[in-house]
Amino acid sequence: MSADVAARRGIPDASVARLPGYLQALTNLAERGISSVSSEELAAAAGVSSAKLRKDLSHLGSYGVRGVGYEVDRLAYEISTALGLTQDWPVAIVGMGNLGRALAAYSGFTTRGFNVIALLDRDEAIVGAPVGDRTVRPMGDLDALVRDDRLAIGVIATPADSAQDVADRLVEAGVRSILNFAPCVLDVPDDVMVRKVDMSTELQILAFHEQRRTGELDLGRTADVGEVAL
Amino acid sequence: MSADVAARRGIPDASVARLPGYLQALTNLAERGISSVSSEELAAAAGVSSAKLRKDLSHLGSYGVRGVGYEVDRLAYEISTALGLTQDWPVAIVGMGNLGRALAAYSGFTTRGFNVIALLDRDEAIVGAPVGDRTVRPMGDLDALVRDDRLAIGVIATPADSAQDVADRLVEAGVRSILNFAPCVLDVPDDVMVRKVDMSTELQILAFHEQRRTGELDLGRTADVGEVAL
DNA sequence: TAGATTGTTAATCGATTAACAATC
């Protein structure tokens, strides 16, 4: 199977998840005026092994030159294309609490490939209020946003207890990609993709390893004590 | 090997990453007054398969009852213990921009298992300013925080270009667990654990699938065109 | 006991890694 066909078929999820990191590293190199890079160098910049990088890139096609490396601009373009970032995706943020406001102000959103076209909130008391240079809109605007502005991605920044309701409304309006910041599992149809960002989950994973670290001192003593009866 | 020993040895990373989700689902059930749950029900609540749930829990020990299920409170306690959440971990947030302020106000941080003991910023112009009911402190306070307050986890909420510098200072002060919100790779010693939360990475992954979805209409036509020569 | 559900096994699947032939 040619690389071209591989690119059209499925790129492994694990590879897709690393492409943004490569793109970021390449953008960084370009800003520093570097025009060519080896897999070894790019892998180091992205924090992965060079074998993994080359394997990942091989799913996109063959854009390197043996003995030389990759042209930074070219590879960045190819990854952007693969990720679908050559067009701007309209994004709406729902929930104008602390987090929602921070996300609305976050420049990373508005840069490459995304365009925050609306801020919404369920609470009528907040609707109409200004947030940055935008005005908070009611949930009822969702249908029009999907229809008229091709809204594709919904960001949920509400508390957990209203997240499912917001998700239902997004799906009903026709949004099929959701980024969920609320600490809860969303129930959506199979054709809707949800990705979750959860800070407390990440902290808990850190706590696990931190505890393991401090607990290690005791292991030598407890390891041969034998099993503890239930 | 007994389950007890398995728990003391390594729990697979993939399992550890799912434990917070189980804990969340269990907390939810407890709040709704449900005291017993089967693997099938809990798995549905956490959004995983029941086989995966049972396999994950088996790494912790044997806390279910065959033919009955799991006691909600007991299992929540065991997972909390495994994750190291029976103690409070002191956390410092570095970077008091939009995101840092939102994180400082985020209640999810202050609840179960974590305690935000300090907000810091590199910028002397911000140091001393109030954020919520706290005062922004200078980076120089890090050593004292680690020494006197057992600071264990550092949250980096700075722009990408100062994140590495902040990470260096955290490591120098003795912090070995870092949650990085800046969109960049951090270079740290092997014994320091970094987890990354990156919203634009998540958006880009959504864009990939969104693009694939809309591109699917063309696949029937292009699939049998044959290979495109490089 | 009969029914239900866990904990574990073994098979499958997908991802990672090392090594190297291809080739610039």
Add this chain to the structure above:
DNA sequence: TAGATTGTTAATCGATTAACAATC
């Protein structure tokens, strides 16, 4: 050509899944 580095192969590793014996 000689040196360097890609793209790919094959081996290894770890994670997922289905099935079921153990047992409440």
